[in-house]
Amino acid sequence: MEIHASIPALRTALKGRSRIVFVPTMGNLHAGHITLMREARQHGDTVVASIFVNRLQFGPNEDFDKYPRTFAADCAQLEAAGVDVLFAPTETDLYPEPQQYQVDPPGIQNQLEGEFRPGHFRGVATVVLKLFNIVQPQIALFGKKDYQQLMILRNMTRQLALPIEIVGSDTVRADDGLALSSRNGYLTPDERQEAPRLSRVLAGIREAAAAGERDFAKLERAAVAELNAHGWRSDYVAIRRQSDLQTPEPGDRELVVLAASRLGTPRLIDNLEFQLPA
Amino acid sequence: MEIHASIPALRTALKGRSRIVFVPTMGNLHAGHITLMREARQHGDTVVASIFVNRLQFGPNEDFDKYPRTFAADCAQLEAAGVDVLFAPTETDLYPEPQQYQVDPPGIQNQLEGEFRPGHFRGVATVVLKLFNIVQPQIALFGKKDYQQLMILRNMTRQLALPIEIVGSDTVRADDGLALSSRNGYLTPDERQEAPRLSRVLAGIREAAAAGERDFAKLERAAVAELNAHGWRSDYVAIRRQSDLQTPEPGDRELVVLAASRLGTPRLIDNLEFQLPA
Numbered sequence A, B: 001m002e003i004h005a006s007i008p009a010l011r012t013a014l015k016g017r018s019r020i021v022f023v024p025t026m027g028n029l030h031a032g033h034i035t036l037m038r039e040a041r042q043h044g045d046t047v048v049a050s051i052f053v054n055r056l057q058f059g060p061n062e063d064f065d066k067y068p069r070t071f072a073a074d075c076a077q078l079e080a081a082g083v084d085v086l087f088a089p090t091e092t093d094l095y096p097e098p099q100q101y102q103v104d105p106p107g108i109q110n111q112l113e114g115e116f117r118p119g120h121f122r123g124v125a126t127v128v129l130k131l132f133n134i135v136q137p138q139i140a141l142f143g144k145k146d147y148q149q150l151m152i153l154r155n156m157t158r159q160l161a162l163p164i165e166i167v168g169s170d171t172v173r174a175d176d177g178l179a180l181s182s183r184n185g186y187l188t189p190d191e192r193q194e195a196p197r198l199s200r201v202l203a204g205i206r207e208a209a210a211a212g213e214r215d216f217a218k219l220e221r222a223a224v225a226e227l228n229a230h231g232w233r234s235d236y237v238a239i240r241r242q243s244d245l246q247t248p249e250p251g252d253r254e255l256v257v258l259a260a261s262r263l264g265t266p267r268l269i270d271n272l273e274f275q276l277p278a
Helices: A007-014 A031-041 A071-080 A120-135 A147-159 A182-186 A189-194 A197-210 A216-229 B007-014 B031-041 B071-080 B120-135 B147-159 B182-186 B189-194 B197-210 B216-229
Strands: A002-004 A020-025 A046-051 A085-087 A102-104 A139-143 A165-169 A232-241 A254-263 A267-275 B002-004 B020-025 B046-051 B085-087 B102-104 B139-143 B165-169 B232-241 B254-263 B267-275
Touching: A002 A007, A007 A085, A007 A120, A020 A031, A020 A120, A031 A046, A031 A071, A031 A139, A031 A165, A046 A071, A046 A120, A085 A120, A102 A120, A120 A147, A139 A147, A147 A165, A147 A254, A182 A267, A197 A216, A197 A232, A197 A254, A197 A267, A216 A232, A216 A254, B002 B007, B007 B085, B007 B120, B020 B031, B020 B120, B031 B046, B031 B071, B031 B139, B031 B165, B046 B071, B046 B120, B085 B120, B102 B120, B120 B147, B139 B147, B147 B165, B147 B254, B182 B267, B197 B216, B197 B232, B197 B254, B197 B267, B216 B232, B216 B254
Parallel strands: A002 A085, A020 A046, A020 A139, A046 A085, A139 A165, B002 B085, B020 B046, B020 B139, B046 B085, B139 B165
Antiparallel strands: A102 B102, A232 A254, A254 A267, B232 B254, B254 B267
């Protein structure tokens, strides 16, 4: 695996490469990321990963400096997963000057995750656009675990006419249903036992909708109540349409339920897509 | 000259073309635009022009519908100037849905021209980024006449790591110094006689600075006073540094003086770069 920190060196390395598939990360990789890398391999000839902890997407209450950096272990995993080229810029490589030109996503950036992480999606959109311009992939993969991020990047890519196909990759889960996340490592053993409730609650909403329940607000309230009755502190459980995460309107059938809730210290997020019958 | 309206058709036409030079326009072409096209020819192998009247960059007080559309005459001029490919999308081609993802330039977007044209530079930056993503040129040319636009697009391109070289092209002037502009056509014969004063006033500031004058505020006030004494209504005359159009700080040597002023109905803009001695 080639590793490049500088933009010109990466550009030279990628010159003439066909069918580039790109998977951006912030490092601190777990099995979910590695599944993304293996999936990337099936979409093209050259798999490029990036590791960059993006200061722009950290909110005022989020600790950029304490974000785990595990570069050597990450490299070993990427190499084993068959990644061809790793782009690992320093902050000076990617932000040699204050980033004044940013992508401004629409109002959804301030809802759901955005309500609790002001400026987060503006920072995500800006760094991913910049990485896209550097790597110039034909395809980019993002996990569905960060569903709102995937939606925003897919819509940004389409609306800015970037010649890139965005692929959403299914969330990797533990056997008990818990979505893999680096944050799971912060759970106590008792919390780890309780944690799969989040995915069960989401599955319950999908089942209720399949059984004909259309009072989504009631389903959302019941889900929050169940979580909070078991020691969670929930930020939201929200049923939205997949395309833009707006509140479903009559006729919308492609839906997703998204949730964020704290169990002890860590804040876990999860989501589940579902379809309403025609 | 090939003409394409659809994005996929243009992409197909440009596939495999080497060294693409791009000159975006809103049509209604005059000799200044044509000079840009001939200059483009010297920078690469394939000269691509675009004509698109961009609704996003029109302010609430600016009449999008009344902007002159002279497509047939424009095509004839582009063809004669040796343009290889014209991209002329309809609004549905370029904005098939409301443009929700936009580039947000920094505060300078609300100064100088931006003070009088709210949202203008956000609209310019967004459409040019989108055109860049469609055409994917190696080089793009913009006239220095719209100096603030050139500065914003140059800085956007660098900050978003687009692999595109931005070239600023010298303003084309009539023999008496008046910068060419489609707006000159709206001047009465008397106004047309008076109009070159704008460039003379700017040249006077350059000379005063060369002669050692460093009280820029005084020079700006005197320039506005002279114009307004001759029937102009001036929006601004401002000495700024070239790189980001901020107020010069001690040590800044690469400067530009920019002006916007109404003479009768039309609002004319002009600018002049100059250097301070070390």
